[in-house]
Amino acid sequence: MDxxxxxxxxxxxxxxxxxxxxxxxxVVEKSGVLNLGLEGMMLMGAAFAFWxxxxxxxxxxxxxxxxxxxxxxxxxFGVLALTFLxxxxxxxxxxxxxxxxxxxxxxxxFGSTPIxxxxxxxxxxxxxxPVVGPLFFRFDPMVYLAIAIFGLITWFLxxxxxxxxxxxxxxxxxxxxxxxxxxxxxxxxxxxxxxxxAGLAGAYLSVAYTPLWVExxxxxxxxxxxxxxxxxxxxPLRVLIGAWLFGGxxxxxLQGQALGIxxxxxxxxxxPYLATIIVxxxxxxxxxxxALHFPASLAKPFRAAS
Amino acid sequence: xxxxxxxHNITKSYPxxxxxxxxxxxxxxxxxxxxxxxxxxxxxxxxKIIYGAAQADSGEIYCDGKRIEAHNPAxxxxxxxxxxxxxxxxxxxxxxxxxxxxxxxxxxxxxxLAAEIKTLSARYGMPIDPHRRVHDLSVGERQRVxxxxxxxxxxxxxxxxxxxxxxxxxxxxxLFETLRQLASEGCSIxxxxxxxxxxxxxxxxxxxxxxxxxxxxxRPKETTSLELARMMVGxxxxxxxxxxxxxxxxxxxxxxxxxxxxxDEYGTELTNISFDVHGGEIVGLAGVSGNGQAELIALLSGExxxxxxxxxxxxxxPSGHLGAGERRKLGMAFxxxxxxxxxxxxxxxxxxxxxxxxxxxxxxxxxxVERGQARDFARRIIDRFKVxxxxxxxxxxxxxxxxxxxxxxxxxxxxxxxxxLVSQPTWGVDVGAAAFIRQTLVDLSxxxxxxxxxxxxxxxxxxxxxxxxxxxxxxxxxxxxRKQTNREEIGxxxxxxxxxxxxxxxxxxxx
Numbered sequence: 001m002d003x004x005x006x007x008x009x010x011x012x013x014x015x016x017x018x019x020x021x022x023x024x025x026x027v028v029e030k031s032g033v034l035n036l037g038l039e040g041m042m043l044m045g046a047a048f049a050f051w052x053x054x055x056x057x058x059x060x061x062x063x064x065x066x067x068x069x070x071x072x073x074x075x076x077f078g079v080l081a082l083t084f085l086x087x088x089x090x091x092x093x094x095x096x097x098x099x100x101x102x103x104x105x106x107x108x109x110f111g112s113t114p115i116x117x118x119x120x121x122x123x124x125x126x127x128x129x130p131v132v133g134p135l136f137f138r139f140d141p142m143v144y145l146a147i148a149i150f151g152l153i154t155w156f157l158x159x160x161x162x163x164x165x166x167x168x169x170x171x172x173x174x175x176x177x178x179x180x181x182x183x184x185x186x187x188x189x190x191x192x193x194x195x196x197x198a199g200l201a202g203a204y205l206s207v208a209y210t211p212l213w214v215e216x217x218x219x220x221x222x223x224x225x226x227x228x229x230x231x232x233x234x235x236p237l238r239v240l241i242g243a244w245l246f247g248g249x250x251x252x253x254l255q256g257q258a259l260g261i262x263x264x265x266x267x268x269x270x271x272p273y274l275a276t277i278i279v280x281x282x283x284x285x286x287x288x289x290x291a292l293h294f295p296a297s298l299a300k301p302f303r304a305a306s
Numbered sequence: 307x308x309x310x311x312x313x314h315n316i317t318k319s320y321p322x323x324x325x326x327x328x329x330x331x332x333x334x335x336x337x338x339x340x341x342x343x344x345x346x347x348x349x350x351x352x353x354k355i356i357y358g359a360a361q362a363d364s365g366e367i368y369c370d371g372k373r374i375e376a377h378n379p380a381x382x383x384x385x386x387x388x389x390x391x392x393x394x395x396x397x398x399x400x401x402x403x404x405x406x407x408x409x410x411x412x413x414x415x416x417x418x419l420a421a422e423i424k425t426l427s428a429r430y431g432m433p434i435d436p437h438r439r440v441h442d443l444s445v446g447e448r449q450r451v452x453x454x455x456x457x458x459x460x461x462x463x464x465x466x467x468x469x470x471x472x473x474x475x476x477x478x479x480x481l482f483e484t485l486r487q488l489a490s491e492g493c494s495i496x497x498x499x500x501x502x503x504x505x506x507x508x509x510x511x512x513x514x515x516x517x518x519x520x521x522x523x524x525r526p527k528e529t530t531s532l533e534l535a536r537m538m539v540g541x542x543x544x545x546x547x548x549x550x551x552x553x554x555x556x557x558x559x560x561x562x563x564x565x566x567x568x569x570d571e572y573g574t575e576l577t578n579i580s581f582d583v584h585g586g587e588i589v590g591l592a593g594v595s596g597n598g599q600a601e602l603i604a605l606l607s608g609e610x611x612x613x614x615x616x617x618x619x620x621x622x623x624p625s626g627h628l629g630a631g632e633r634r635k636l637g638m639a640f641x642x643x644x645x646x647x648x649x650x651x652x653x654x655x656x657x658x659x660x661x662x663x664x665x666x667x668x669x670x671x672x673x674x675v676e677r678g679q680a681r682d683f684a685r686r687i688i689d690r691f692k693v694x695x696x697x698x699x700x701x702x703x704x705x706x707x708x709x710x711x712x713x714x715x716x717x718x719x720x721x722x723x724x725x726x727l728v729s730q731p732t733w734g735v736d737v738g739a740a741a742f743i744r745q746t747l748v749d750l751s752x753x754x755x756x757x758x759x760x761x762x763x764x765x766x767x768x769x770x771x772x773x774x775x776x777x778x779x780x781x782x783x784x785x786x787x788r789k790q791t792n793r794e795e796i797g798x799x800x801x802x803x804x805x806x807x808x809x810x811x812x813x814x815x816x817x
Contacts (some may be wrong), residue, residue: 161414164404168397175395178359179409180380288570292399292441 005134007251012143015247017042017201017209021147022239023153023234024197029229030157031190032170032297035077036092039222040099041195043249045070045202047103050213053115063118063142065205070199071192078191082184085301100216110213117138117203117211118142141203147240149197154236165191170295173302183302198222225275231280234293240285246276308371309354310335310463310494311387316365324518325351325753326362330515331520333463338495340505340526343515346706349498349643352515353465353748357389358382370465390452390469403436406455428452430484444596446477453484464488465496469534470504474594475797477766482508499539500737502531516540539737546741548748551772554585556757558725559606560619566605566612566628574598574780576605581775581782583756585724588747589785590771591760592796598780599642599760603729606758607640609632620725626751634663635676637724641714641731643709643760649714652703656695657684659702660717669723683720691716692742708739715743719750726750729760744770750782762792776800 002022004056019039035041049066049244053059069126073095080091118140121127127137157163166186169176225248233239250271284290309332319327325348333339343349348397354360354365358377369385371521396405403420410419420436427434432450440448449469456464466485470478485508489495505512506526511522514522514537522537526708536749564579576598583589593599604610606618608630615624620636630640642648650659661669669680684698691712695705702710711731718726731747732740748770751757761767768788776783776799783799 161407164400164408168400168408171397171399175397176408178379178391179397180378180383181408291570296399 001131002063003255005131006151007248007255008135009139010251010254011244011248012139013209014145014250015243016146017204017221018203018225018243018246019150019240020201021222022228022243023146023150023236024194024201024230025167025225025229026236026239027038027153027157027197028115028190028194029298030170030189030234030295031166032173032295032300032302033081033187033191034088034299035074035093035095035194036083036226037073037077037095037099038198039218040096040103040227041070041073041198042205042218042222043099043103043216044073045199046206046217047110047202047213048199049108049203050110050115050206051106053207054110059118060209063200065204066206067196067199070197070202074191074198077195078188081301082187082191085303088299088301090104096222104215105214107213112140112212112214114212115207118208136151140208142200142208143201150236150240157236158270160227167295170297173297173300177302177304183304187302188203201225206242220273224276227277228280231277231284233284233290234295238280242276242280245279246272248278268306307334308335309333309368310370311496312368313356314366314368316352316362316367318360318362319353320578326355327518329365329515329518331519331523332690333494333496333511335494336489336492337511338489338497338511339508339772341496341498341515342500342502342505342512342534342538344500344738346708346736347538348517348518349515350467350519353389353467353496353498356382357387357465359389383459386459386467388456388459388461388463389465389467390449391458396448396451398441400441401437401439402434402443402451405440405451406436406458409455410458422458423454425670426457430454430457430487432484436763444594446473446594449473449481450483453481457488460806461493463494463496465498467498468500469497470499470501473799475793476801478504498541502526502534505534506531514538530583536735538550546745546748546769548770549752551587551751553587553732553772554754554756557582557584557619558620559583559623559758561606562617562619564602564605564612564617566601566610569601569604569610574601574782576601579780579782580634581785583725584752585754585756587772588751588757588759588770590767590774590788591758591782592764592767592774593760593762593775593777593800595762597800599777601780602777602782603642603727603760606727607638607642635666639663639718639721639723639726641711641726641728643720643729643733645710645714646703650702650710653701655699656688656699656705656713657681657698660684660687660698663717664721686714687716687720690720691746707733708735711735712739712743715746719746723750725756725758727758727760731759731761732763732766742767764796767796768793 021042025035025038045066048069049062050066051063075096077091080086081088120138120140123137127133157167165181169181169183169186176184202218206213210217228239228242232242253268253271256268311333312328313331316326316329329352331588341349341352351360358379361377367377374381379545387731403416403423406527407414407419407424408418424437434450434454445752463585469481470816473481485495486658508528509526512524512526513520514524517536524534526534560582562580564576566576568575574597579602605612608628611629612618613627615627618626620633620638623631623636625636646652661675661732664683681698687693688695693713694709706715728747731743735743744766747757747759759767759771771788773785774788774791774795774796775785778800
């Protein structure tokens with residue numbers, strides 16, 4: 001039982017940064033913009049949140065600092081891709097490299113001492129229920145925030161006019177413009193939201209998940225988040241499931257390594273990536289559903305005609 | 307009375323061309339006003355200026371006597387000006403009611419809006435189901451959505467850009483009834499078209515444009531078609547020469563019991579299609595788009611192959627399993643519906659595009675492109691088919707629709723095909739170029755080739771075809787001799803060949 005609880009909670013925690021980052025990217029891509037710079041924005045978020053903690057700022061402020069750093073980084077992409085209409089692939093890749101470079105530079109003074117991680121909540125009674133308590137009510141607040149944001153994004157995208165506008169801009173910005181929606185402004189907002197979420201993901205990594213600073217500590221989680229969005233065929237629930245799947249495989253392979261399974265550890269480390277991709281490829285087989293949810297104008301620059 | 311809309315000396319240029327020059331017009335309350343002109347005459351630009359989607363370089367716009375200063379679509383809509391685009395401004399991935407909710411102001415209440423849509427669309431005799439996804443709608447139904455969307459705003463001025471180009475004759479009658487009802491309620495209508503008969507039937511006044519200038523203002527009901535056509539074209543219209551056909555003994559194309567599942571959820575299933583096309587004749591395939599034309603043409607051209615090779619015979623040879631390249635080796639040529647993307651690669655230049663299908667005619671040696679020859683080849687097409695282009699180096703996308711179509715038709719004809727498949731040969735092509743293309747097809751068939759024309763323009767089919775087929779819901783009617791049939795019969799077949807349940811409800815809607 002204890003092993004199961006450990007694997008379950010470990011899964012949820014490992015999935016949390018992916019949920020933030022990929023749901024943010026989902027919103028960006030739904031608006032028809034492809035920001036490949038998740039890794040860079042996450043690293044900026046991680047660095048700033050960590051810096052805030054070692055500067056003695058309270059935890060909520062630190063997490064907000066990480067989120068804002070992610071948003072500020074995404075603004076750079078926004079200016080390049082939305083105002084100057086540069087190629088979105090190139091701008092996104094540049095942002096990824098930029099973010100990892102700058103965060104490494106900022107992190108030179110951070111030292112290598114761990115900080116006190118974000119506290120887990122303890123709800124009297126609820127958290128004390130045997131099994132159920134440790135399974136559901138002893139996470140840190142960010143875990144619950146991630147799930148709340150999932151609910152919020154799903155509601156926003158499919159139940160509100162704002163979500164409808166965002167989705168239809170992703171299908172055809174020309175038509176949206178013709179009807180009179182400010183396409184570029186809405187896309188900026190989406191990009192900033194994506195940056196905010198990536199910043200949160202980064203902050204989670206550096207102040208909660210592994211509460212210490214290591215250069216390039218995202219270790220490809222930005223890229224896996226990007227892949228999650230695509231393989232989840234741009235649907236929030238599938239992103240959530242994909243993130244949990246990835247988290248689960250990560251924890252399982254760690255357990256496997258700990259138990260000394262006779263497989264090279266490098267192969268085991270590759271397992272989550274492989275498993276996530278295989279499962280998501282299988283569920284994205286339905287091409288009609290894919291066509292329905294795919295933002296048709298993805299990565300195509302748009303300039304309002306005069 | 308103060309006119310609903312007045313334009314004074316509107317001028318608009320784009321790099322290289324003057325789209326509108328010194329255009330003035332005036333439209334009264336409840337008036338149906340036609341803007342007539344060939345493609346490229348500047349009609350669409352003018353409409354965009356009225357609607358505010360484009361800004362005039364100079365000139366003034368007055369609505370109900372008040373000058374509109376800085377113009378944009380939002381201002382238009384606040385003034386009660388609504389526009390139904392030629393290419394619909396609808397999002398395919400969402401439902402009818404969601405599309406309409408996006409376009410109107412007010413509380414986001416889809417249920418109430420859906421009810422309103424139902425009532426209003428029924429009142430104007432064009433029922434639509436608000437909860438269907440736009441992707442699943444036929445073109446005619448999409449147009450209804452657009453019109454209903456405008457009507458929900460109780461417009462004072464409604465702009466329609468070539469609204470009938472995609473409708474069956476029966477649906478056109480319905481549309482005109484709706485428009486007359488609207489006009490009688492005081493709504494002014496700007497009706498853009500290049501079809502004279504429609505303008506004469508529907509419109510009170512007409513402003514005729516040519517090369518961006520006003521060449522005449524007329525009362526179409528009191529003016530002859532010939533006069534209107536002269537104002538539009540500016541010169542004598544080319545006359546068609548259709549000599550009697552001498553069909554070959556054996557058919558060049560035989561389709562035998564061809565059935566195929568729909569390509570996807572939105573496609574049409576083809577059911578037991580059989581017909582022949584002989585050398586020396588033109589066979590037309592009529593039908594409202596979305597009834598299986600795309601599937602059929604993909605199977606005939608070889609873009610999609612069929613597991614049973616004997617369902618399609620080209621020159622007597624079973625070819626159902628052959629790909630496009632192999633069918634071309636058998637003497638087939640193909641002019642697809644989408645010029646940019648299927649007929650030509652948009653950013654590539656004309657000689658490169660010529661190479662796409664003409665590479666067998668000595669333009670490629672040992673795997674290397676003979677650039678000089680390819681350029682000459684493209685230049686010959688440009689000269690022979692009077693394509694307006696800056697030589698073989700200009701990119702395909704820089705040509706106007708009509709000129710690119712002439713180039714593509716020219717390319718395929720230069721291959722001297724035994725069998726030519728043509729889809730929508732004159733879609734969006736101006737009157738002069740259309741007549742030229744039609745004549746070319748007739749000449750090709752009279753020289754012995756078999757020609758199959760898929761078109762939604764009945765006039766066109768009646769003008770050039772020897773026999774007509776009608777496709778509806780994936781089934782093809784028995785052939786009709788052109789001289790022994792009429793538009794009404796074809797129009798009825800367009801909606802009634804298929805007898806599936808889905809089709810029946812469609813018929814109910816159309817009538």
